[in-house]
Amino acid sequence: MSEKILVVEDEIELLDFYDKMLTAEDYTVYKSETGKKAIDIFDKEDPKIIIMDIKLPDISGIEVTRYIKEKSPDAIIIAVSAYGEKFKEAVNAGAYTLVQKPFLQKELISLIKDLTQSSETIKDEAIDVSFTKKKVPSSLTRVAFDAVITNMGEGSLRILLKKTNLDRYIGNLPPHDDSPSITVDEYIILIQNIFDIFGQKGANAILYICGKEGFKNSLKNNPALFGVAGVALKFMPDEKKKKFILEKVLKKLEEIFGNVHILEEDQSYFYIKLPECPYCKGQKSDSPICYTPIGFYEEVIKWATGKSEKVEQIQCIAMGHENCVFKILK
CATH class of the missing domain: 3.40.50.2300 (Response regulator)
Known part of the structure; x- marks a missing residue:
């Protein structure tokens, strides 16, 4: 029937x-x-x-x-x-x-x-990831789960976890610390399924919060790194503060995700270039969709300068560009 x-x-x-x-x-x-x-x-x-x-x-x-x-x-x-x-x-x-x-x-x-299938019958479609088997810190995985709950409810998170074959986290969310959790490949599939289930509008809101909360958790979990950086930033002008902290943060992100983060600049802007991007891998879009790094970089700049500034994504691999590129005012 x-x-x-x-x-x-x-x-x-x-x-x-x-x-x-x-x-x-x-x-x-x-x-x-x-x-x-x-x-x-x-x-x-x-x-x-x-x-x-x-x-x-x-x-x-x-x-x-x-x-x-x-x-x-x-x-x-x-x-x-x-x-x-x-x-x-x-x-x-x-x-x-x-x-x-x-x-x-x-x-x-x-x-x-x-919703009408059991978790055993839910299978991922073949998704090309082949990014890295490095493990994402639990805090970054947790903020993604929390953002889904905040925006879409706990039922939506259960659907997402089943579809992503992360059933082990149902009722057992990872801690807010730097212990290893899912692989980067699983993180990429998680983001892809957020788009598949919630659509681009819903996904953008979730992923933007992921970025903002991800940096806030990094502050708590890396007191040595950001404590020293905070002292060094104290007497710098804003432009040097931004460059100093971006260099440190991008190096940390390279360690986590295993992909290159390039910092370039011209007279007016800093540009962060990702030749490989875990946030839009396997996606196609008419507009930029990498909202996690946008939220993350905005919180980085706010912490370094005390000012809220918008970060703009000007190129996206999902749109057919060679790199994902983010623009930050000097």
């Missing part, structure tokens, strides 16, 4: 789109344009998966989510909305994971399949 899915969406065209898309994947689809009708269908049909628009004309999707989870704690609810600020409220009400409009059809189908 095919899996039952209840779709709750007040936009008729989008509701019909869901119906065709899911029926083509051999799901049994029940449709509702209102919260009240959704409750009636749920009580009668008891579907396992519910796709829930948060904004409905009568009862809010959050209220319907709360009702369904009280009746059936095992029901899996995917909250859908164009309004990102409602996501945490939906998670608190019982939504398992979150999808922000607009989304790609393949992303939603992939998510539903992951």
Whole structure:
């Protein structure tokens, strides 16, 4: 018997789109344009998966989510909305994971399949990584997991861990320290799956937080390195502060990821060049997508100078460029 899915969406065209898309994947689809009708269908049909628009004309999707989870704690609810600020409220009400409009059809189908498969049946597609078997510090892995929880909820992290074959971390998150955790190859696949599951918009927010929190953890875990650097920076002008700390940080990143980090400069800017980039490897995009290093470098500059400055990615391998390049004002 095919899996039952209840779709709750007040936009008729989008509701019909869901119906065709899911029926083509051999799901049994029940449709509702209102919260009240959704409750009636749920009580009668008891579907396992519910796709829930948060904004409905009568009862809010959050209220319907709360009702369904009280009746059936095992029901899996995917909250859908164009309004990102409602996501945490939906998670608190019982939504398992979150999808922000607009989304790609393949992303939603992939998510539903992951939710209806056991962890044993979830297999990665062949992904070319071949980067390095070096181990990423636990703190960097942990901030990635925490960023998913913060933005998308714990259910989303479980989906991500299963898809990435990192089930060992479900209910057992790595510590905030420099002990070894996943390999760089696994870290690359983790980032690829963040894009696959949450789409570029959702992934960008998650990965940007990863970068910012990653540097904050590095400060705590490397007191000797940053303590000495802090003393040396005290009497330097901002331009020299930036160059000094960037050289030290890029050397540390090379040790962690095993790829070359090149620091260049002209009269106005510093440029960080990555001929190999773990943050966008295997991806294709029309715009830059390496938000983890952007967040990381912004926190580096803020720590060194006490000023918040934007870091811009001006080239990205995912766009077909030869290198990933980041621009920082001197």
